Structure formats: C-alpha cells, structure tokens
Amino acid sequence: MLIDTHAHLEMREFNDDREDVIKRAREAGVEYIITIGTTIESSRDAVLLADKYDFIYAAIGIHPHEVRDILHPAYEIIRHFAQHKKVVAYGEIGLDYHYEHSSRTDQKRKFRDMLREARELELPVIIHDRDAHEDTMQILSEEWSPDLGGVMHCFSGDLAMAERLIEMGFSLSIAGPVTFPKAEALREVVRQIPIEHLLIETDSPYLAPQPVRGKRNEPAFVRHTAEAIAKIKGLSFDDVARITSFNAMQLFGIGTIPERGQITYPIRNSLYLNITNRCTASCTFCVRYHTDFVKGHNLRLGEEPTADALIKEIGDPKQYAEIVFCGYGEPLLRLDVVKAVAAAVKERGGKVRIDTNGHGNLIYKRNILPELSGLVDGVSVSLNAQNAETYVKISQPKFGIETYEAVKEFLREAKKYISDVTATVVAAPEVDVEACRRIAEELGVKFRVREYNVVG
Numbered sequence: 001m002l003i004d005t006h007a008h009l010e011m012r013e014f015n016d017d018r019e020d021v022i023k024r025a026r027e028a029g030v031e032y033i034i035t036i037g038t039t040i041e042s043s044r045d046a047v048l049l050a051d052k053y054d055f056i057y058a059a060i061g062i063h064p065h066e067v068r069d070i071l072h073p074a075y076e077i078i079r080h081f082a083q084h085k086k087v088v089a090y091g092e093i094g095l096d097y098h099y100e101h102s103s104r105t106d107q108k109r110k111f112r113d114m115l116r117e118a119r120e121l122e123l124p125v126i127i128h129d130r131d132a133h134e135d136t137m138q139i140l141s142e143e144w145s146p147d148l149g150g151v152m153h154c155f156s157g158d159l160a161m162a163e164r165l166i167e168m169g170f171s172l173s174i175a176g177p178v179t180f181p182k183a184e185a186l187r188e189v190v191r192q193i194p195i196e197h198l199l200i201e202t203d204s205p206y207l208a209p210q211p212v213r214g215k216r217n218e219p220a221f222v223r224h225t226a227e228a229i230a231k232i233k234g235l236s237f238d239d240v241a242r243i244t245s246f247n248a249m250q251l252f253g254i255g256t257i258p259e260r261g262q263i264t265y266p267i268r269n270s271l272y273l274n275i276t277n278r279c280t281a282s283c284t285f286c287v288r289y290h291t292d293f294v295k296g297h298n299l300r301l302g303e304e305p306t307a308d309a310l311i312k313e314i315g316d317p318k319q320y321a322e323i324v325f326c327g328y329g330e331p332l333l334r335l336d337v338v339k340a341v342a343a344a345v346k347e348r349g350g351k352v353r354i355d356t357n358g359h360g361n362l363i364y365k366r367n368i369l370p371e372l373s374g375l376v377d378g379v380s381v382s383l384n385a386q387n388a389e390t391y392v393k394i395s396q397p398k399f400g401i402e403t404y405e406a407v408k409e410f411l412r413e414a415k416k417y418i419s420d421v422t423a424t425v426v427a428a429p430e431v432d433v434e435a436c437r438r439i440a441e442e443l444g445v446k447f448r449v450r451e452y453n454v455v456g
C-alpha cells in the first residue's frame with residue numbers, strides 16, 4: 001500500500017483525464033491520495049473530489065502565492081470546508097520566496113493566521129517552504145504548541161532543520177526530487193532521519209521523479225520516490241510503502257491501523273517473530289515504552305502465540321533470508337517455544353537467528369546454550385555497555401549488577417554452540433562504543449552498533 005500525501009488532482013492539468021489518472025494510481029498500489037487545496041476555489045474542488053471517491057481525502061488552505069488577496073472572510077470559507085468529514089489537514093500554507101507572488105510581509109502574517117486557524121480546527125498543517133527556511137522555522141517556533149503538528153511538504157532543508165522539525169513533532173514529506181541525480185544533500189537527510197518521521201508524496205502535477213522527469217507528474221509515480229527511499233535506507237520497497245503509509249494514517253487519521261499485535265512481521269527480506277512482550281530488562285531506549293508499532297507493524301500482543309501458530313504463520317522459511325526471534329520482549333523467556341519453532345524452521349531448510357538480551361542462563365539458572373546447538377545459526381546479544389555500572393543504568397536488569405558479567409559469559413558460551421555470534425550496543429550517549437568494541441574482540445565475537453533512534 002502506498003499513500004500519496006500531496007497531490008493536486010483538482011488542478012486543471014488533470015481536467016482531460018482525471019479518471020484515468022486516478023485509475024492508474026490505484027493500479028500502481030496507491031491506496032489513498034490526499035488532494036491539496038491552494039486557493040478557496042481549489043480547496044472547494046479538493047473537497048468535492050474527496051466527496052466523490054472513498055480513497056481520496058482533502059486538505060484545505062491557501063498557498064503563499066495566493067495570500068496577497070486574502071481577506072478575513074476567506075478564513076470563514078475555509079472553516080466551512082473544514083467541517084467536511086474527508087478534510088484531514090489544513091494546507092498548503094507557508095512561505096515561498098522563490099517567486100514572491102505575494103509580498104513577504106503578507107506571506108508571513110497570513111502563515112501565522114493560518115497556523116492559528118489550523119490549531120483551532122484541530123487539523124494537522126501541510127507546510128510549503130521554498131527558499132524561506134529561516135523565516136518558516138522562526139514562525140513555526142514562535143507559533144508552535146504541543147497541539148500543533150503536521151508535515152513539511154516536499155522537504156528541501158538540511159539535517160539540522162529536519163531534526164528541529166522532528167523535535168517539534170512534525171513529519172517530513174519526501175517528493176520526486178529525492179530521485180534527481182544532484183539531490184545528494186536531500187538523500188543524506190533521508191539517510192539520517194528515522195523513517196518513522198517520513199511521508200511520501202508526488203506534488204503532482206509538479207516535480208515528476210527522475211524516471212519520468214519532464215512529464216506531468218501523477219500519483220502513480222509516487223512509487224519511484226518509495227523505491228528511492230528503500231535504496232537509501234537499505235529497506236525493501238514493501239517496508240517503505242508500509243511504514244510511510246502507517247505514518248500518514250496516524251498523522252491524518254485515515255485508513256485502518258492494525259489493532260491487534262502481530263506474531264510474525266517481515267522487515268527487508270527476513271521474517272521476525274514476536275513471541276512475548278515480557279522482558280527481564282527495562283532498557284531506557286526500549287521503544288515498546290513509547291509505541292505499539294515497529295516499522296508499521298503492531299507488536300503489542302494480546303496473548304503469547306503457541307509454537308504451532310508461529311510455525312503455521314511462517315510457512316516456507318526458505319522464502320526469507322532468516323527467521324529472527326525478536327519482537328517486543330525477550331524471546332528466551334519462552335525457551336521451549338524457541339526450540340520447537342527453530343527445530344521446525346531448520347527441518348524445512350530455513351535459517352534461524354535470535355536477538356536476545358543474554359539473560360537466558362540467569363533466567364533458567366543453567367547453561368541453556370547447548371540446547372540451542374544445531375537449532376540456531378546466529379545470535380545477537382545486547383552487550384549494551386562498557387561496564388556493569390553503565391549496563392545497570394541503561395538496561396535496568398531484573399537480576400541486578402551481576403547481570404553484566406552473565407551477559408559476557410553468555411556471549412563466551414554462545415561461541416561454542418552457535419556459529420555466528422554478535423555483541424550489539426545501542427549508540428546511546430552514555431555508551432563508550434569503542435570500549436564495547438574492544439570487549440567484543442576480547443570475547444572473540446562480532447560487534448555491531450545499532451543507531452539510537454532506529455528500530456527494527
């Protein structure tokens with residue numbers, strides 16, 4: 001599923017073949033389109049389109065090009081449109097110093113007005129910023145409050161601006177320019193920013209992506225932007241489609257977000273298993289304290305799955321690079337299930353990895369690693385810190401200060417029974433990554449640093 005979060009389907013460029021354009025979008029896997037008003041008239045037309053098609057939603061607002069003629073009654077009209085149930089955002093609004101069709105003074109005053117209107121209407125905002133980064137950020141910072149959110153459409157700023165927007169709770173929408181050969185700076189922002197903060201859009205009929213550059217853009221082409229992001233972030237196309245759609249559904253309140261936790265979930269070309277939400281640690285960076293979702297998958301379980309249910313849902317394990325025990329909890333708390341499922345996967349020719357906190361031997365008060373021999377191809381163990389004190393501070397283990405040495409011992413023992421053993425750390429501020437790397441070397445295991453803000 002893809003969502004084009006910013007198209008102008010109501011524009012005259014689509015008058016001759018709008019139906020065909022919409023049909024092609026659906027055929028290309030575009031599940032929802034948000035069509036964006038830029039004037040009073042186009043906001044009205046956007047609402048009419050949204051009224052006609054289940055899968056089209058509308059945003060209403062006045063583009064900075066058009067604000068010079070806007071008098072107060074315009075806001076009353078926009079307010080009236082906002083009552084329609086398919087209106088999901090206020091926009092596009094903002095600043096455009098590239099063309100300056102309206103004076104900067106007018107643009108700035110009316111941008112503030114419309115931000116306040118959006119807050120009163122409880123709608124997320126869709127912000128246009130072209131060659132006006134400094135003033136856009138200044139106005140947003142001054143007008144911001146926790147109940148004002150939204151998206152910077154067709155983001156074109158630098159990493160510092162992206163990070164500031166994310167701190168304020170805004171999303172960044174990535175459009176066709178990310179595919180342009182000279183857009184390395186934008187690709188670097190996309191590389192650095194967690195995908196949980198990204199949306200995708202076409203801005204059609206403008207800004208056609210590289211493979212169709214020069215043509216009129218249309219929602220079906222949002223696929224090229226998703227492909228580019230997948231390449232930049234080392235994810236699959238399906239991952240990008242699912243995650244950016246989830247982000248859009250959350251922001252605009254459209255579509256159906258999965259309510260039940262999943263017991264298996266694909267990321268890239270691996271299948272992850274979510275077998276428990278219990279854990280013997282309470283890591284300060286653990287994402288399960290903030291959200292039920294990882295990469296667009298709901299991982300909050302109603303009940304723990306049986307081995308049979310997991311085996312059934314895995315199907316043919318050879319279709320994945322690996323079957324990974326991971327999820328929202330410590331998988332080795334369910335050692336019997338891990339062993340039964342791993343045996344079934346191995347029997348069918350699959351590869352098995354376990355992501356664990358390394359507390360297994362403390363949980364069972366015995367060395368469980370011989371029991372995993374022949375069942376598990378790889379294990380990633382959260383070393384998490386360079387010494388016991390830091391480990392306790394970060395991981396808050398149930399077994400206290402002795403846990404750190406037990407995790408190191410788990411890694412040492414794992415080497416004897418599992419061919420591929422990796423110690424991992426999350427690059428949290430208090431972690432001395434180089435000291436952790438040396439410990440992994442001493443233990444004779446591989447080492448991997450996980451980004452602080454990247455999950456899954």
Ligand code: SF4
Nearest residue numbers: 279281282283286357
């Ligand atoms: S070990 Fe994993 S699941 Fe448990 S608290 Fe830490 S990050 Fe969360």
